[in-house]
Every structure is written in structure tokens, then in C-alpha cells.
Amino acid sequence: xxxxxxPADAIADPELRYIITETFQAIxxxxxxxxxxxxxxxxxxxxxxxxxxxxxxxxxxxxxxFGQPGFVSSFExxxxxxxxxxxxxxxxxxxxxxxxxxxKTIDIPELLAMCQQYATPEVPAAVTGVI
Numbered sequence: 772x773x774x775x776x777x778p779a780d781a782i783a784d785p786e787l788r789y790i791i792t793e794t795f796q797a798i799x800x801x802x803x804x805x806x807x808x809x810x811x812x813x814x815x816x817x818x819x820x821x822x823x824x825x826x827x828x829x830x831x832x833x834x835x836x837f838g839q840p841g842f843v844s845s846f847e848x849x850x851x852x853x854x855x856x857x858x859x860x861x862x863x864x865x866x867x868x869x870x871x872x873x874x875k876t877i878d879i880p881e882l883l884a885m886c887q888q889y890a891t892p893e894v895p896a897a898v899t900g901v902i
Contacts, residue, residue: 772814772822775807782809786854787872794870805862807870810877819882823860823869828881837885844889851890858886 775782778795782788791807808822820826828837831845847868848859858871873879873886 772811773809786852805867805869809872816879828885849886849890850893852893856886856890
């Protein structure tokens with residue numbers, strides 16, 4: 772996995788580089804945007820969970836796992852982009868957050884299933900007027 776602390780970090784994928792750069796510019800406050808996490812081939816749920824400090828597939832407050840009755844996600848936003856999903860977690864009351872980028876090609880079926888079920892489509896900049 773790649774941890775991105777600022778948009779100057781080397782990000783190979785052009786789509787991810789654009790999205791992350793836009794995120795850093797929009798927030799423009801490192802105290803709020805903690806970091807971005809890019810899931811990469813070879814990563815597992817265990818390595819993702821260890822980095823986050825909690826299970827990405829479990830509601831942080833109820834302990835109910837994805838796929839179980841009563842599951843409600845604990846991410847704030849889950850957006851579907853052309854080649855990846857963008858999942859945002861707000862960790863503390865001061866707004867500190869972590870963005871997780873999950874490529875659609877990653878070999879973690881449970882994570883992709885949750886993303887497919889809960890993601891909202893990206894709204895193109897031409898529609899929102901935000902560039």
C-alpha cells in the first residue's frame with residue numbers, strides 16, 4: 772500500500788494523482804486531511820486494517836461486519852471513479868480524516884463487494900461546475 776502525505780508524493784496512476792491533488796487543494800489543511808492510502812496488489816484486509824487501526828469491513832461503533840444483518844457502513848463517503856473507489860473516514864471530531872483509494876482490479880473480493888454495493892457515482896466537474 773502507498774501512504775500519501777502530500778500531493779507531491781510519487782503517484783503512478785494518473786487518475787489517482789489527479790483525484791488526490793484535487794483533494795489536497797480542496798482541503799488545504801494537513802491537520803484535517805491526515806493522509807491518503809492507496810491499496811495496491813498484494814495488500815490484504817489485515818494489512819489495510821492494521822494501517823487504518825480498525826476493520827474497513829466493520830462498523831466502528833456497532834461492530835457489525837459487512838454482510839451481516841444490521842450492517843451500516845462507518846465511512847462518510849464512498850465514491851466510484853472510473854478505475855477505483857474513494858472511501859473517506861472521518862476519524863475525530865476535529866475533522867481529521869483518511870481517504871482510502873481501492874482499485875477496481877484489487878484481489879480482495881469482500882472489499883470490492885462492499886464498494887460496489889455502497890458507492891455513489893462520481894459527479895463530473897462539468898456537472899458540478901467545480902474544476
